[in-house]
Amino acid sequence: MKTIDSKSLSSFAPTGTLRVGINLGNPILASEDPVSKNLSGVTIDIANEIGKRTSLPVKLIPLKTAGATVDAVKTGDIDLVFVAIDPVRGADISYTPAYIQIEGAYMVKVGSPLKSNVEVDVMGNEIVVGKGSAYDLYLTREIKNATLLRSESSQTVIDDFMSGKGNVAAGVKQQLESDAKRYQGLRMLPGRFMVINQAIGIPKARTNYESTNVYLSNVITELKQSGFVAKAMKRHIIQGAKVAE
Structure with missing residues (x-):
């Protein structure tokens, strides 16, 4: 299991809490219970796993659209997002390899x-x-x-x-x-x-974002190879998507 150095960790989550933007605009990625407001989905599972591996508390921040999620990255209010890989967004966001294709x-x-x-x-x-x-x-x-x-x-x-x-x-x-x-x-x-490749994104405005991206990319690769992502998709009854190669 790869580790992240302290300098990259403090840049990755400057408040000491990993603030994760959850895009509710795509039901394949996440959903919100209308009564309890509890969040669930593949991205929730991955976010909590990253929190576990980095020993950071995780704060899930639900957002209604992918656009709102990306905007939150630009303002610095979010440390990590789950969004589609896109060259326009890539001006501000550094992507890991894809974990799901939709x-x-x-x-x-x-x-x-x-x-x-x-x-x-x-x-x-x-x-x-x-x-x-x-x-x-x-x-x-x-x-x-x-x-x-x-x-x-x-x-x-x-x-x-x-x-x-x-x-x-x-x-x-x-x-x-x-x-x-x-x-x-x-x-x-x-x-x-x-075909949309969904990946983890982090803000390029942060110092050491390159090393953080390397760490997260290794995590995503491990989660795909170990079957973590596939099991999460099965657990949340996700159809019409597949684990990215």
Whole structure:
């Protein structure tokens, strides 16, 4: 088991507590009990394991969207986050290797003429996507002809879509399928338009962030190889994602 040196540790968690941003915008990563407000999920398990290995108390800070999670890194209020690897976010965040891969998919209404992902990027199509999500960042780079309509969060995409916004909804396949259960007349386009690599991120603004990243990267590698991540996914009944290679 790798250890982290004292200088890197004090830079990693300057308050003496490991403040972890938990993105509730992606149900594959974490969820919050509506009554007790207790957090659970793969990222919670990993965060607590890192706290155990570093002997740091862990403070879980729930945030509604990936965008809000990234913003908290920039302000210095968070020491560690679980977010999708993205080159735009990479300006401020240093990533470990991915621990989970998730599929991004499109959903349309039953009567839509669209049958495949390649038909989406056409002039006149409007894609509803959660503002600041990995899908928003990816589609902003990749979509050339269709128009992006940004919803407040990934959780509000389907509600906005069903209220008449756009003609395609984009996001985590499982999130879309779950939200779509509240409505009728929706279908997924087959396949996926992207694979999202989820990783641990730490702020580049901290001194010694490079050595901290090396330590966390080793931890993630060990957790994948030991079966920790796979067991956490099974325990939390996560489907539609796989342990990253």
